[in-house]
Amino acid sequence: MNWSIAKKNFSRQGLRASLNVLVTALSIIALVFMLSLLNGFQAQATRNVVSTDVAGGHYRAPGFDILSPTEWEDHTVTIPKFIRQLDNNDKAEVLVLQGQLYPNRRLYPVQIRGISIDQSLLKLPLNSLKNFSKNIDDIIPAVVGVKMAKKAHLKKGDTLTLKWRDKSGAVDAKDILIVDIGDMLNPRIDEGVVWLRLDHLRFMTDRKDQVSWIAVQNYIGPVSGFEFQSIEFLMADLLALWRQDRINSKILWAILMTLVCISVFNTQMLNIFKRQKEIGTLMALGMDSNRIVRIFTLEGALAAIWALVVSLLIGLPFFIWFQGIGFDVSHLSESTLPIRETIYPDYQPMEIIYSLVIVFFLIVASSWFPVKKITRLDPTMALRGRAIK
Amino acid sequence: MNNKLISLKGISKVFKVGDEDFTALIDVNLEIDSGAFMSFVGPSGSGKTTLLNLIGGLDIPTTGDLFFKNIKLSSMTRNQMAQYRRENIGFIFQTYNLLPVYSVYENVLFPLLLNGSKEKDAQDRVMDIVNKVGLSDQIKKRPSQLSGGQCQRVAIARALVKDPVLILADEPTANLDSKNSIQILELMSDLNKQYKAAVVFSTHDEKVTRYVRREVGLEDGKIISDK
Numbered sequence: 182m183n184w185s186i187a188k189k190n191f192s193r194q195g196l197r198a199s200l201n202v203l204v205t206a207l208s209i210i211a212l213v214f215m216l217s218l219l220n221g222f223q224a225q226a227t228r229n230v231v232s233t234d235v236a237g238g239h240y241r242a243p244g245f246d247i248l249s250p251t252e253w254e255d256h257t258v259t260i261p262k263f264i265r266q267l268d269n270n271d272k273a274e275v276l277v278l279q280g281q282l283y284p285n286r287r288l289y290p291v292q293i294r295g296i297s298i299d300q301s302l303l304k305l306p307l308n309s310l311k312n313f314s315k316n317i318d319d320i321i322p323a324v325v326g327v328k329m330a331k332k333a334h335l336k337k338g339d340t341l342t343l344k345w346r347d348k349s350g351a352v353d354a355k356d357i358l359i360v361d362i363g364d365m366l367n368p369r370i371d372e373g374v375v376w377l378r379l380d381h382l383r384f385m386t387d388r389k390d391q392v393s394w395i396a397v398q399n400y401i402g403p404v405s406g407f408e409f410q411s412i413e414f415l416m417a418d419l420l421a422l423w424r425q426d427r428i429n430s431k432i433l434w435a436i437l438m439t440l441v442c443i444s445v446f447n448t449q450m451l452n453i454f455k456r457q458k459e460i461g462t463l464m465a466l467g468m469d470s471n472r473i474v475r476i477f478t479l480e481g482a483l484a485a486i487w488a489l490v491v492s493l494l495i496g497l498p499f500f501i502w503f504q505g506i507g508f509d510v511s512h513l514s515e516s517t518l519p520i521r522e523t524i525y526p527d528y529q530p531m532e533i534i535y536s537l538v539i540v541f542f543l544i545v546a547s548s549w550f551p552v553k554k555i556t557r558l559d560p561t562m563a564l565r566g567r568a569i570k
Numbered sequence: 571m572n573n574k575l576i577s578l579k580g581i582s583k584v585f586k587v588g589d590e591d592f593t594a595l596i597d598v599n600l601e602i603d604s605g606a607f608m609s610f611v612g613p614s615g616s617g618k619t620t621l622l623n624l625i626g627g628l629d630i631p632t633t634g635d636l637f638f639k640n641i642k643l644s645s646m647t648r649n650q651m652a653q654y655r656r657e658n659i660g661f662i663f664q665t666y667n668l669l670p671v672y673s674v675y676e677n678v679l680f681p682l683l684l685n686g687s688k689e690k691d692a693q694d695r696v697m698d699i700v701n702k703v704g705l706s707d708q709i710k711k712r713p714s715q716l717s718g719g720q721c722q723r724v725a726i727a728r729a730l731v732k733d734p735v736l737i738l739a740d741e742p743t744a745n746l747d748s749k750n751s752i753q754i755l756e757l758m759s760d761l762n763k764q765y766k767a768a769v770v771f772s773t774h775d776e777k778v779t780r781y782v783r784r785e786v787g788l789e790d791g792k793i794i795s796d797k
Binding site: 182189190193194458459461462463464465466467468469470559560561564 | 665
């Protein structure tokens with residue numbers, strides 16, 4: 182009987198119940214949306230760094246440190262034969278040396294990065310290097326990223342001088358031709374980086390079969406003469422940023438949950454407040470307190486279930502649609518974060534489920550609490566509408 | 571045969587209003603017989619409604635004892651008090667207090683369901699009472715679709731449907747015009763004779779005094795007359 186009374190009370194409240202459900206559903210949608218966008222931002226940035234630079238980890242020349250450019254020349258090693266024989270999809274050989282670029286009579290210190298041109302492990306816009314057929318005795322083909330091009334005022338087809346040191350320390354220089362400006366996605370391999378073919382760079386510096394590191398699809402065990410650096414190690418700074426960001430996102434989650442809580446609690450309290458006389462009448466008719474509490478709590482549970490259903494009905498098409506168009510963050514493209522122009526939300530089922538469970542219990546609790554309070558008082562107070570103020 | 575339905579012995583009621591104590595009833599002694607048709611009369615603040623609430627088990631006295639058929643109400647638990655109201659008392663309120671989302675039929679049916687009846691067993695009883703209060707053509711309407719007089723008739727039907735021994739009506743005519751007030755009073759008088767339930771009004775409506783068989787006057791929480 183309790184269930185049928187609760188169902189009848191809920192279904193016949195009309196606009197009041199509908200608004201209650203709608204407010205809660207919209208709060209749930211906003212909560213899920215914000216969390217998913219934040220997750221999407223992190224997931225996308227991580228994916229971009231992995232797909233353009235880190236892959237499944239690096240076998241690096243011992244002592245090589247990307248933050249010590251003056252030592253890059255001292256930390257190169259010859260690639261072992263068995264690694265050279267790995268599939269191009271499983272490895273990418275990289276040689277990193279320092280150099281100076283002279284755009285428009287300015288000196289611009291750069292990282293010269295040579296990469297095996299047949300590799301397909303890292304997703305890089307370097308096809309123009311592959312297609313360039315000129316002899317490098319005349320000019321060296323190079324690709325720079327969008328950010329680098331902007332900063333150094335470079336454009337496709339520009340010719341400018343690049344200076345480097347060869348294996349024996351002798352300084353050499355030659356003109357390079359910018360054959361393409363590529364969207365690198367990842368600022369760490371864009372700003373200050375000049376991309377060359379690995380065979381060209383080896384030739385220029387007399388470093389036959391030398392690499393600074395080999396990016397691999399998967400760890401293949403210890404390799405003599407190399408140190409393996411895992412994804413976690415290589416992305417330590419970004420992961421630390423994400424960890425901090427996760428704390429921030431927890432705070433954001435807590436803020437959003439608090440807003441949802443306040444909204445739900447306020448709506449439920451207002452609802453119960455308006456029904457004090459009804460509760461008093463039920464008490465006067467002889468319904469015992471526990472039963473009244475059960476009925477109103479069931480009504481709250483019904484509101485919560487409907488809110489979840491409505492949030493699913495409204496939210497699902499919205500989330501699917503939004504997954505398609507994404508969120509424009511082109512204003513962030515100037516930042517140092519490895520993200521695209523558009524962020525796509527990343528829906529984490531567990532995160533959504535526990536947020537929904539909390540909202541559900543919150544609605545039930547915010548129905549239970551005020552009614553429990555009212556039924557503890559004398560029925561006369563409820564009948565006068567003075568049980569809660 | 572003991573005809574005594576309610577006995578009040580030395581009843582006092584004190585309310586806390588902010589930091590102040592407000593004494594609503596002082597040493598009230600009273601007996602109400604089965605089948606009575608009586609009223610508590612007096613100005614606002616004289617203690618009529620408080621007295622009605624105490625008799626109806628909606629409130630408990632500060633001092634004194636209240637008996638229902640020799641059973642002491644003041645020593646009952648909250649659940650026992652709810653059971654007492656459910657089984658023995660019918661309430662009629664000044665503002666009707668009908669359940670807003672229920673139809674006339676459902677409002678009248680509700681006390682029977684609370685007492686454990688099945689709807690199919692209670693249908694005839696509900697229809698009979700609704701007929702008696704003259705609302706058989708309004709059965710599907712909700713309170714918001716009825717006039718004040720019609721709402722009060724529904725409240726009367728709801729109070730009577732479970733065949734209580736006592737009906738407590740708090741200012742039942744206060745929100746009605748003269749014509750409706752008289753109709754309601756005549757209806758209650760007829761039903762009192764027909765159903766034998768004791769009816770106690772709290773009122774300051776002079777029209778009520780023409781219908782009741784006993785009138786208890788209250789002033790400043792004390793009984794000043796009983797005639």
